[in-house]
Amino acid sequence: MKPEILAPAGSFEALKSAVRSGADAVYFGGEALNARRNASNFSDGEVVEAIDYCHKRNVKAHITVNTLVSDGEVPGVIEKIKEYAKAGADAFIIQDIGLSALVRHICPDVPLHASTQMSVQSAEGIKILENMGFSRAVLPRELSEKEIKTIADSVDLELECFVHGALCMCVSGQCLMSSILGGRSGNRGLCAQPCRLPFGVNEKGGYALSLKDLSLVDKISALADAGVDSLKIEGRMKRPEYVAAAVTACKNSISGKEDKAVTSALDAVFSRSGFTSGYFDGKTGRDMFGIRTKDDVTGAAPVLASLRKLYDGEQPLIPVDMTFVMRKGDYPALTVRSGNHECTCISEDLPSEALSKEATCESVSAQLKKCGGTQFYAVNIKCEIDRGLFFSVSEINKLRRNALCKLEETFASGKERRTGTLPEKPRKHKTGEKKLHVRFGDYTQITGDLAGVDRVIIPLDTPRDFVHGILRTVPEVAVEIPVNVFSNFDYFVSEALELKEAGVSLAVASNIDGIAVAKKAGMKFSSGFGMNIFNSYSLLEMEKAGAKDCLLSCELSFDEIEALGADIPRGVLVYGRLPLMVTRNCPVRTKLSCAECGKKSNLVDRMGISFPVRCKNGFSFVYNSRPLCVYDIQSHIKGVDYELLYFTVESGSECSEIISSCKEKRPPAYEYTRGLYNKKVL
Numbered sequence: 001m002k003p004e005i006l007a008p009a010g011s012f013e014a015l016k017s018a019v020r021s022g023a024d025a026v027y028f029g030g031e032a033l034n035a036r037r038n039a040s041n042f043s044d045g046e047v048v049e050a051i052d053y054c055h056k057r058n059v060k061a062h063i064t065v066n067t068l069v070s071d072g073e074v075p076g077v078i079e080k081i082k083e084y085a086k087a088g089a090d091a092f093i094i095q096d097i098g099l100s101a102l103v104r105h106i107c108p109d110v111p112l113h114a115s116t117q118m119s120v121q122s123a124e125g126i127k128i129l130e131n132m133g134f135s136r137a138v139l140p141r142e143l144s145e146k147e148i149k150t151i152a153d154s155v156d157l158e159l160e161c162f163v164h165g166a167l168c169m170c171v172s173g174q175c176l177m178s179s180i181l182g183g184r185s186g187n188r189g190l191c192a193q194p195c196r197l198p199f200g201v202n203e204k205g206g207y208a209l210s211l212k213d214l215s216l217v218d219k220i221s222a223l224a225d226a227g228v229d230s231l232k233i234e235g236r237m238k239r240p241e242y243v244a245a246a247v248t249a250c251k252n253s254i255s256g257k258e259d260k261a262v263t264s265a266l267d268a269v270f271s272r273s274g275f276t277s278g279y280f281d282g283k284t285g286r287d288m289f290g291i292r293t294k295d296d297v298t299g300a301a302p303v304l305a306s307l308r309k310l311y312d313g314e315q316p317l318i319p320v321d322m323t324f325v326m327r328k329g330d331y332p333a334l335t336v337r338s339g340n341h342e343c344t345c346i347s348e349d350l351p352s353e354a355l356s357k358e359a360t361c362e363s364v365s366a367q368l369k370k371c372g373g374t375q376f377y378a379v380n381i382k383c384e385i386d387r388g389l390f391f392s393v394s395e396i397n398k399l400r401r402n403a404l405c406k407l408e409e410t411f412a413s414g415k416e417r418r419t420g421t422l423p424e425k426p427r428k429h430k431t432g433e434k435k436l437h438v439r440f441g442d443y444t445q446i447t448g449d450l451a452g453v454d455r456v457i458i459p460l461d462t463p464r465d466f467v468h469g470i471l472r473t474v475p476e477v478a479v480e481i482p483v484n485v486f487s488n489f490d491y492f493v494s495e496a497l498e499l500k501e502a503g504v505s506l507a508v509a510s511n512i513d514g515i516a517v518a519k520k521a522g523m524k525f526s527s528g529f530g531m532n533i534f535n536s537y538s539l540l541e542m543e544k545a546g547a548k549d550c551l552l553s554c555e556l557s558f559d560e561i562e563a564l565g566a567d568i569p570r571g572v573l574v575y576g577r578l579p580l581m582v583t584r585n586c587p588v589r590t591k592l593s594c595a596e597c598g599k600k601s602n603l604v605d606r607m608g609i610s611f612p613v614r615c616k617n618g619f620s621f622v623y624n625s626r627p628l629c630v631y632d633i634q635s636h637i638k639g640v641d642y643e644l645l646y647f648t649v650e651s652g653s654e655c656s657e658i659i660s661s662c663k664e665k666r667p668p669a670y671e672y673t674r675g676l677y678n679k680k681v682l
Contacts, residue, residue, distance in 0.1 A: 010236035017240035020311035021247040025060035055412040060090040066115035068534040088415025098537030119173035123154035124516035152227030165234020170581040201591040208587035212290035215275035241307035316377035426565030448656025478506040485513035496521035539566035562639035569641035576646025629672035
C-alpha cells in the first residue's frame with residue numbers, strides 16, 4: 001500500500017495548493033495552540049470551512065493542537081476541539097499528554113496522532129503511545145533509515161515521517177532556547193528560531209546551530225519499504241508555491257515519474273544552502289549545516305509563476321464512473337460513483353422525439369466526460385438509451401453538474417463525530433514539607449556532604465561500587481534515563497538492570513521512552529526533566545501511568561504551579577543550567593573534531609555570550625549561559641513537594657557549595673537567572 005502524502009497549510013491558499021496538487025491529507029491549525037502560531041493559520045470558522053473543503057475533494061484534514069496547554073487554557077481549547085470534531089476532523093495531532101487524555105475522553109471517535117513534539121524515539125515508547133490511545137506516531141527527524149525500519153517492524157501503530165522541509169537543530173519537544181532567551185516558547189508554537197542566528201564555536205562567528213533543510217523525496221521508496229504510512233512535508237510557514245512543489249515532487253517519486261522541472265523548482269523555491277539527508281543516511285557532520293543565503297532567496301522568484309500553474313483552478317483528482325439511463329416517456333437519470341460514494345440525479349425534463357439527430361451513447365458520453373472545473377474526471381461511462389430520442393446538450397450538462405455537485409456533498413457528509421463533556425478539574429494539590437532532590441550529570445560531582453538530601457539522581461554510567469556508598473548516605477537513590485534513547489534502548493535497559501542489582505529501584509524518565517526503559521528493567525519511575533508536565537491533566541495521566549512523582553515544566557510560572565491540581569507529588573527545578581538543546585549532530589563539529597574539542601567547548605552568540613556544550617551517548621547538550629536559581633526565594637515556591645538541584649557542568653566543590661547554599665536559602669553569589677517562573681511564557 002502506497003504511503004499518503006501529508007501536506008502543510010498555514011493559510012487557505014496553501015490548503016488549496018496542497019489539495020489541488022494531489023495531497024492525500026493536509027494538516028493545519030487554528031489561530032492559537034498549535035506549533036506554528038506565527039503562520040497565518042485559520043480562524044475557527046475557517047478551520048470548519050477548510051475541513052469541508054478537504055472532504056469534498058476526498059482529502060483528509062488533520063488538525064494540529066500540538067503545544068503544551070495550561071490549566072486556564074484547557075476549557076477554551078476543548079470547545080474548539082469539539083467544534084472541529086463536529087465538523088469531521090480526521091485526526092488531532094497532539095503533544096500534551098494531559099490534553100490527549102481529555103480529547104480521548106471527549107472525542108472518542110477522532111484518531112489521535114502523537115506529535116513529534118512528544119519526543120518518542122523507540123519502538124517501546126511507541127507501544128506506550130498505543131496504550132495511551134494514539135493511532136499514529138510522528139517520528140523524530142533524527143532517525144536513520146535502519147532505525148525507522150526497526151521501529152516499523154516492531155509496532156502496529158501507523159508511522160508518519162518527515163520527508164521535506166526545515167530541520168530543527170534540537171530533538172523536537174526538548175528545545176528551551178527560544179523560551180529561555182526570549183520568552184517565546186517553541187513548546188507553545190512561538191519559536192523565534194534563535195538557532196538561525198550566529199553562534200560560533202568558542203568564539204563569535206559562524207552558524208553552528210543552523211541545519212540545512214531536509215529532503216528525502218528521492219528516498220520515498222525506501223521509506224515505503226521500511227513501513228512508513230505517511231510522508232509529511234514541513235512548511236506551515238511557507239508559501240503555497242512551495243507546498244505545490246513539494247507535494248508534486250513526492251507524488252512523482254511515489255509513481256516513479258521523473259520531472260526535472262519540478263525537482264529544480266523545489267530546490268529553488270526554498271532551501272538553506274541546499275538540502276540534507278544526513279540523519280536518514282546515518283551520516284552526521286558539518287555537511288548538514290547551512291543558512292539561507294541571498295542566492296537562496298533570489299532563486300525562488302523565477303519559479304513561482306510555473307509552480308502556481310500546479311494549483312491554478314480545480315484539478316481532476318477523483319475518478320468517477322457514470323451510468324446514464326434514458327427511456328421513452330421517462331425522466332433521464334444519471335448515476336455517478338466514486339469508491340463507496342454514489343448518488344443519482346433525475347432530470348426535470350422529458351426527452352423528446354428525435355426529428356433529425358437522435359441521442360446516442362457516443363454523443364451523450366462525449367458530454368458527460370466534460371467534468372472540467374471540478375475535482376472529478378470520468379473513467380467508465382455506461383449509457384442505456386432508447387432509440388429515436390432527443391435530449392439537449394444543455395440538459396445533459398445540467399444533469400452532470402447536479403450529479404457531481406451531489407456526489408461532492410456525499411464526500412463531506414456523515415463525518416460529524418460525537419463529543420462529550422470536559423471532566424471536572426482535579427482538586428487542588430495539598431503539600432507537606434518540601435524535600436530536596438539533587439541530580440548529578442556526572443558521578444564525579446558527588447564529593448560533598450549529602451546530609452539533608454532526600455533523593456540523589458545519578459547517571460547511568462555511575463560505577464556500581466560507588467552506588468553502594470551513596471545508598472548508605474541518602475534515603476533514596478534514582479538513576480536518570482537520558483532523554484536521547486533512540487537506538488540506545490537495550491543498552492540503557494542493561495545499564496539500569498545493573499544499577500538495580502546494586503540496589504537502585506527508581507528510575508527518572510525524561511520522556512516516554514524512559515518510562516519504557518524503566519518498566520523493562522523492572523523499576524519504578526519518576527517523571528523528570530524533558531517530560532514537559534504543564535497542567536493538572538498531565539499530572540493525572542502520570543499518576544495513572546504509575547509515576548511516583550513528577551518534575552514540573554520550567555516554562556510554568558509560580559502562579560500556574562501553585563494552581564495545579566491532582567494528588568501526585570510534584571517538584572520544581574530551583575537550580576541548574578537548563579539544557580536549551582539536545583542535538584544528535586554536534587554543533588562543535590562545524591569547526592572542531594571530537595579530539596580537538598575534548599568535550600569542553602562553548603557556543604558563543606553574536607553578543608559574546610557563551611553557552612557550554614557537553615556530549616554523552618552520541619548526543620550533544622547545549623546549556624544556558626547562566627544557571628537558573630530560585631532556592632533563595634522560598635515564599636514564591638508554593639504547591640510543590642520537592643525542589644531539585646540540577647547539576648550539569650559544575651565541579652564537585654561547586655556542587656557542594658550550592659547544596660549548602662540551598663539548605664540555608666542563601667542568595668546566590670554568582671550570575672544567575674530567575675528563568676520564567678516570575679512571568680508567563682508566551
